[in-house]
Amino acid sequence: MSSANDRLARLLALVPYFLARPGVRIDTAAADFGVPPRQLRKDLELLWMCGLPGYGPGDLIDLSFEGDTVTVTFDAGMRRPLRLTAAEATSMLVALRALAETPGVADTDAVRRALAKIEAAVGQAQPGVVVGLTAREPREIAKTRDTVRDALRAKRALRITYYTASRDEVSERVVDPMRLLLVDGRSYLEAWCRNADGVRLFRLDRIDNVTQLDEPSAPPPHAEPTDVSAGLFRPQPDQRTARLVLDTDARWVAEYYPVDGIEELPDGRARVLMRYADTSWMVRLLLSLGGDVVVEAPGELAERVRERAR
The missing domain is CATH 3.30.70 (Alpha-Beta Plaits)
Known part of the structure; x- marks a missing residue:
C-alpha cells in the first residue's frame, strides 16, 4: 500500500526528475523512487491528467514513451523541484549526516557533497539538533548510536537490553555488530545475536542500555546482511x-x-x-x-x- 502523502510527494518530483534525465528507463526511475515499475506507470498515467487551468490540449503535462523509456515533452510549469522548507531541509541534513557516518556506505564523498550543497542553501541545522531519527532526536539514542559506532570500528561485541514490541518483552542479549542501517528515517543495528543464534535487526530507540564488551566481535562466516530492498520486516512463522x-x-x-x-x-x-x-x-x-x-x-x-x- 502506498500512502496518499507518499504518492503526492512522488508526483511532484517526477517531472523535474524526468526533465533532468530524458530517455531514462522506467525500471531505473522506479528504483530511484523506491517503488515497483507498475506503480510508477500508474503515477505517470495520473500525471497525464494534471496541468494548467483550462486542462485542454497544450495545458496538461505531456510525456513521450519509447519502449521502456520516458521523456517529458511539456512540463506545465513543473520544471523545478519544490523548495524545501526549513524543517524538510533540517530532516534531510540529519539523515545525510547519519548516512555519512554509517560504516559500509559506498560513496561517502557523494553524501558529503550533498550535505555541503544543502548547508550552503539553508545554513547549518539549528543548535541542539542531534543527528538521528528526527530533527530533534533524544540524546539517549544519539549516545546509543555512538556506542554502537565505536564498537563497529573497534570490532567489539556489545551487551544490549532490548525491548521487542511485538511480544512486549525486554531481554538482555550479547551481539556481534555487523552494521548500522538507516531505513525509512529510523536507525537500526544489524548484528549476530548470540542468544538467538542468528542475524537480527535492533531499532536503536528500543535499546534501553548498551555496553561495549572487552571481547572481539565475531559474526560467523555464514552471517549474511539483511536484504532491505523489499521492506525491512519479514513475517515470521509464529506471527x-x-x-x-x-x-x-x-x-x-x-x-x-x-x-x-x-x-x-x-x-x-x-x-x-x-x-x-x-x-x-x-x-x-x-x-x-x-x-x-x-x-x-x-x-x-x-x-x-x-x-x-x-
Whole structure:
C-alpha cells in the first residue's frame, strides 16, 4: 500500500526528475523512487491528467514513451523541484549526516557533497539538533548510536537490553555488530545475536542500555546482511496478522510497531496490517486504544477483544 502523502510527494518530483534525465528507463526511475515499475506507470498515467487551468490540449503535462523509456515533452510549469522548507531541509541534513557516518556506505564523498550543497542553501541545522531519527532526536539514542559506532570500528561485541514490541518483552542479549542501517528515517543495528543464534535487526530507540564488551566481535562466516530492498520486516512463522483501522489519536501505533504499509482512508483514518506473535498482548494493546481502533480481521481477535471489554 502506498500512502496518499507518499504518492503526492512522488508526483511532484517526477517531472523535474524526468526533465533532468530524458530517455531514462522506467525500471531505473522506479528504483530511484523506491517503488515497483507498475506503480510508477500508474503515477505517470495520473500525471497525464494534471496541468494548467483550462486542462485542454497544450495545458496538461505531456510525456513521450519509447519502449521502456520516458521523456517529458511539456512540463506545465513543473520544471523545478519544490523548495524545501526549513524543517524538510533540517530532516534531510540529519539523515545525510547519519548516512555519512554509517560504516559500509559506498560513496561517502557523494553524501558529503550533498550535505555541503544543502548547508550552503539553508545554513547549518539549528543548535541542539542531534543527528538521528528526527530533527530533534533524544540524546539517549544519539549516545546509543555512538556506542554502537565505536564498537563497529573497534570490532567489539556489545551487551544490549532490548525491548521487542511485538511480544512486549525486554531481554538482555550479547551481539556481534555487523552494521548500522538507516531505513525509512529510523536507525537500526544489524548484528549476530548470540542468544538467538542468528542475524537480527535492533531499532536503536528500543535499546534501553548498551555496553561495549572487552571481547572481539565475531559474526560467523555464514552471517549474511539483511536484504532491505523489499521492506525491512519479514513475517515470521509464529506471527499472525491483524487488519486494523486507526483513528487519528491511534496513528502512533503504525509508527511504533511493525506494519505492512498504511492505507489512507477518505475520513482521515488509516488501515494497517500489523503483525503480532502474542494474542494476549495484542488484545491488551487494542483494549488500551478503546474506540480509536476497529479490528477488521481476524474475526477471532475481534471476538477476544469484545469478550475482554465486557
